[in-house]
Amino acid sequence: MTRYKATISYDGHGFAGFQRQPHARSVQEEIEKTLTRINKGQSVVVHGAGRTDSGVHALGQVIHFDLPEERDEEKLRFALDTQTPEDIDFIRVERVTEDFHSRYNKHSKTYEFLVDIGRPKNPMMRHYATHYPYPLDISLMQETIKRLEGTHDFTGFTASGTSVEDKVRTITEASLVFDSDRNFLVFTFSGNGFLYKQIRNMVGTLLKIGNKRMPVEQLERILAEKDRHLAGPTAAPNGLYLKEIHYEE
Amino acid sequence: MTRYKATISYDGHGFAGFQRQPHARSVQEEIEKTLTRINKGQSVVVHGAGRTDSGVHALGQVIHFDLPEERDEEKLRFALDTQTPEDIDFIRVERVTEDFHSRYNKHSKTYEFLVDIGRPKNPMMRHYATHYPYPLDISLMQETIKRLEGTHDFTGFTASGTSVEDKVRTITEASLVFDSDRNFLVFTFSGNGFLYKQIRNMVGTLLKIGNKRMPVEQLERILAEKDRHLAGPTAAPNGLYLKEIHYEE
Numbered sequence: 001m002t003r004y005k006a007t008i009s010y011d012g013h014g015f016a017g018f019q020r021q022p023h024a025r026s027v028q029e030e031i032e033k034t035l036t037r038i039n040k041g042q043s044v045v046v047h048g049a050g051r052t053d054s055g056v057h058a059l060g061q062v063i064h065f066d067l068p069e070e071r072d073e074e075k076l077r078f079a080l081d082t083q084t085p086e087d088i089d090f091i092r093v094e095r096v097t098e099d100f101h102s103r104y105n106k107h108s109k110t111y112e113f114l115v116d117i118g119r120p121k122n123p124m125m126r127h128y129a130t131h132y133p134y135p136l137d138i139s140l141m142q143e144t145i146k147r148l149e150g151t152h153d154f155t156g157f158t159a160s161g162t163s164v165e166d167k168v169r170t171i172t173e174a175s176l177v178f179d180s181d182r183n184f185l186v187f188t189f190s191g192n193g194f195l196y197k198q199i200r201n202m203v204g205t206l207l208k209i210g211n212k213r214m215p216v217e218q219l220e221r222i223l224a225e226k227d228r229h230l231a232g233p234t235a236a237p238n239g240l241y242l243k244e245i246h247y248e249e
Numbered sequence: 250m251t252r253y254k255a256t257i258s259y260d261g262h263g264f265a266g267f268q269r270q271p272h273a274r275s276v277q278e279e280i281e282k283t284l285t286r287i288n289k290g291q292s293v294v295v296h297g298a299g300r301t302d303s304g305v306h307a308l309g310q311v312i313h314f315d316l317p318e319e320r321d322e323e324k325l326r327f328a329l330d331t332q333t334p335e336d337i338d339f340i341r342v343e344r345v346t347e348d349f350h351s352r353y354n355k356h357s358k359t360y361e362f363l364v365d366i367g368r369p370k371n372p373m374m375r376h377y378a379t380h381y382p383y384p385l386d387i388s389l390m391q392e393t394i395k396r397l398e399g400t401h402d403f404t405g406f407t408a409s410g411t412s413v414e415d416k417v418r419t420i421t422e423a424s425l426v427f428d429s430d431r432n433f434l435v436f437t438f439s440g441n442g443f444l445y446k447q448i449r450n451m452v453g454t455l456l457k458i459g460n461k462r463m464p465v466e467q468l469e470r471i472l473a474e475k476d477r478h479l480a481g482p483t484a485a486p487n488g489l490y491l492k493e494i495h496y497e498e
Contacts (some may be wrong), residue, residue, distance in 0.1 A: 011372040057373055080371050089369040120330050120338040123260040123378050124306055 002070045005062060006080070007097045007245075011087040012057040012237065013127040017160065019051045027052075027088060030062065034084045038076075039067060049102040049245050054195075055237035059112075060091070060244040064102040070095070102245075108172065110190040110244040113203045113235065118183040122168060129184060130203075130239035134211050137184070138178050141210040145187070147219055148174040148202060155226035157202050158195035159234075167226075169193050176206070188243075197234055205232035251319045254311060254345045255329070256494075260336040260485065261306040262376040266459060268300045276301075276310075276337060283333045284314060287325075291317070298351040298494050302446075304486035306377065308361075309340070309493040313351040319344070329402065351494075359439040359493040362452045362484065367432040378433060379452075379488035381461050387427050387434070390459040394436070396468055397423040397451060404475035406451050407444035408483075416475075418442050425455075437492075445484055454481035 008031075016024035020032070028046050035044035049062040077093035084090070102205070114129035116122055121131040151170040158167060173190040189199055205222065208214040214232060224228045257280075264274035269281070277295050284293035298311040326342035333339070363378035365371055370380040400419040407416060422439040436455070438448055454471065457463040463481060471479045 009369075009372050011375070057370075086375055087372050089372045091369060120258075120340060123258050123336050123338045126260070126335055128373050162310075 001066050001068060001098070003064055003066050003096050003098050003100055003102070004071075004073075004076065005064045005094050005100060005102065006077070006090055007092040008061050008063060009089045009091060010057065011127075011149075012052060012055050012240075013064075014087050015054065017052060017054045017056070017110075018048050018058075018061070026091055027058075027061075028090060030085055031065075033081070034080060035065060035067075037083070038079055047102050048107070049107065052240075052242050055127075056240045056242065058061040058242040061242050062102045062107075062245045062247075064096065064100060094134045106192075106248040107123075108190055108192050109194065109242065110173075110188065111194065111199050112243045113187040113189075113199060114239045114241070115185040115203070115207070115235075116164070116183065117189070122182070125182075127238050132207055133208050136207070136210040137212065138176070138210065140216065141206050142176045144209055144216050145174045145176050145206055148189075152223050153220060153226060154195050154198055154223070155230055156222035156228055157198045157205070158228070159197040160228055164195060167195055169195065169198075174202075186220050191204050200235040200237065200240060201228075201231050203235040203239070208232035208234065235240050250315050250317060250347070252313060252315050252345050252347050252349055253320075253322075254313045254343050254349060254351065255326070255339055256341040257312060258308050258340060259306065259310070260376075261301060261304045263336050263490075264303065264316050266301060266303045266305070266306075267310070274396040276307075279334055279337060279345045280312065280314075280329070283329060284316075286317060287328055287332070296351050298356065298482055299474050299491050301489075301491055302486050304376075305489045305491065307491040310491050311356075311494045311496075313345065313349060351490045355441075357441050357495050358443065358491065359422075359437065359495075360443065360448050361490040361492045362436040362438075363446060363488045363490070364434040364436070364452070364456070364484075365432065366434060371431070374431075376487050379485045381434075381456055385434075385456070385459040387425070387459065388459065388467065390434075390455050391425045393458055393465050393468055394423045394425050394455055397438075401472050401474070402475060403444050403447055404473035405477055405480055406447045406454070407458070408446040408450075409477055411445045413444060416444055418444065420445075423451075449484040449486065449489060450477075450480050452484040452488070456484065457481035471480065 018027045020026050031046050046063050046065045073093045077090045081090040116129040116131045119133045144187040149171050153168050155167040171191040175188045177186045267276045269275050269277040278297050295314045321343045326339045330339040365378040365380045368382045398420050402417050404416045420440040424437045426435045
């Protein structure tokens with residue numbers, strides 16, 4: 001048995017999310033179908049580092065799977081890239097040791113969130129950025145986003161009813177850049193793990209602050225009081241990208 | 250009667266082209282349907298500056314149409330923007346004099362052509378850039394593209410069987426930029442008019458030259474001998490954008 005690690009990208013628009021589920025198209029199932037075909041009909045299970053939600057994109061998701069024999073990495077990458085549907089691409093395939101696990105090996109993740117602030121939106125980007133055509137104080141948002149960096153209990157930014165008990169996470173980078181060519185806001189968040197809907201809730205809150213419908217100080221109240229009702233609305237999934245996963249050596 | 254000029258953008262992926270045609274979805278028909286509804290059921294005809302082909306996008310197409318009464322420009326823009334399907338956007342609406350004609354008034358057009366040279370491609374851009382994963386000498390292409398500038402007979406770059414007799418056109422700008430962030434080539438062409446499939450044929454030829462499967466000198470031969478068979482293949486429509494139309498005063 002040989003274990004393979006693969007770095008993949010996909011267009012989340014046509015998927016109900018990464019994870020396999022009944023009666024809905026998932027990234028995991030499409031890749032498992034292709035791998036099983038490549039593996040002469042013997043089923044192959046795929047494990048992903050992150051479970052992206054319906055509509056969320058990936059530029060650098062990491063998965064792993066096992067195959068009975070050793071294969072050439074580039075040939076396997078090419079076969080998977082061309083035989084999976086056109087909304088999934090295989091960037092890299094590497095043989096790894098059997099103790100590698102895409103999800104449980106220590107890693108940090110980087111997410112990007114794109115907001116199209118053009119009036120009107122760019123129609124080519126309607127599935128690939130969230131449209132927000134309202135006034136925004138971008139420098140205020142750039143200052144405010146920095147307060148999310150560091151180690152905090154992010155309970156106030158996660159969806160209620162999450163089963164995870166420990167909601168303390170560390171954000172190593174939280175930044176906001178205005179891309180004037182495209183009229184886009186580009187949010188970047190890196191950290192050792194994010195809670196369910198955490199990034200979309202942080203973005204929704206920052207947009208509300210930038211639009212002056214929420215005071216800046218409320219950000220610290222959300223962290224301190226751990227109350228989801230204080231936070232802004234959940235931003236739509238179409239702007240969110242799982243950009244990169246970095247494993248510790 | 251009041252004449253309106255509108256600047257629109259659209260995602261060409263879901264359209265059989267700009268122009269109305271039986272049994273196929275067109276940009277013209279969608280806008281005419283919406284305008285007719287706004288005009289209380291009385292039919293309205295839309296004229297476009299350029300007839301983009303199936304799959305070709307627009308960032309700044311210009312159209313004109315007449316309505317019986319005078320309307321507020323911004324209210325009309327907003328109504329059209331929100332009532333047309335989500336793959337069409339209205340950027341600007343202006344009242345113009347009755348002698349304005351989007352197609353016949355003298356104008357220059359700028360087109361952009363995006364080529365994704367990433368290996369593999371960006372799956373989010375598969376309908377919005379043409380994928381070309383082969384080796385390319387970009388500086389050679391940047392030099393060669395300049396030879397297209399100026400006034401030439403472009404017969405060798407148009408589709409055979411075109412009804413237009415005079416195939417002499419002037420290209421005021423032809424340039425190629427490498428966008429290293431996205432791993433994209435961005436071709437830009439400006440001029441007083443382009444022949445049917447001219448830009449896609451010029452891009453296909455430049456890619457063949459950049460890939461060293463065609464000598465640089467052949468570009469001048471195509472212009473001189475006016476022979477379509479000398480040119481490269483027609484590049485796919487998904488990379489082409491009608492970017493801007495500039496009317497002379």
